[in-house]
Amino acid sequence: MQVTVKGKQLDVGDALRTHVKEQLATQVGKYFGNPVEATVILSKDANRYKADIQVHAGRGILLQSTAEANEPYPAFDEAAEKVAKRLRRYKRRLKDHHERKTLAELPVTTARKYILEADGEEAEGQGDESDAAPEVNGHHAMIVAEMETAIEMLTVSEAVMRMDLADLPALMFRNRAHGGLNMIYRRPDGNVGWVDPAGTTGTVKQ
Template identity: 40%
Template structure:
């Protein structure tokens, strides 16, 4: 993992990997140069970036995750026939996300004295139902095929919505800083954002 200075003079660390793909020096230099330009314009003190290249059929897929000093992160994915174009596509999506929240990201950096607190949790992958569509399953007990360690951030509802937008995620699970309860924000089919808070009843 190497460091690279952003426009604000802070070093951003990089981890650039390829899944069964050789990542040459020219591509790594392109990634670092472009990310410094993109992130440096909109984000306050990015800490590290993870870039993963892979293939899906005949196309290249690039996943980019940039972590900010406050604990939030931005995430984007690109898929193109050319590996450089796949990264550029992901970079363009990330720039759009960061540009949209430029003012709020700056305010978030200035107003949050401490980084977002993260709580450890376990995430499970359950096996999909198999067999004929109209066949009743033998048991309602799900089959766990993988367990993954994850982290739940402590956020305000507004921060959770911003994190969902920055990561292009359909849902964000978080601890509500207002009441310490586990909350969920998610994208609704009608285009609005849903918020679930079990502590708010009546």
């Protein structure tokens, strides 16, 4: 696995870089025979250190975690343990994922993903309606970023696993049962909300 270690407001020495690469390769390697790549960003803000981990471990499998501590080593170790904990939790499902030969044959929908400015009031006299950004809450929001994203065909349990491994607040997917668009999201009470316009709705306990 190719591991890239970057420092932000922090000089990452050889010892820390080696520690990060060895620990991450060991923990992820237990569950993936050939993980693709990983990026670890270590940063410092005042007296706090932060570690952000992102691992691409196969088709559609993204692992993400973050942690903070008073020193860089504990920050990374905590973030890495979060990754390891999720991998242990989904060990059986990940094994099934690898063995499912038909996975690569399932259709993937390409969509556009936008990041909108939180308080994007349109400036007075700036452009006309045809050039305006999408309307949000009664006003036109400024598009901060635009990118391509993939909406995959998954079961609900697979979608929950993907959302949890990537530490995402929500995930859109096509329900393999009927092909329609579904959404799952993390609720404040710790459960997972499931929105199914086709009529099969529910809440998945975690």
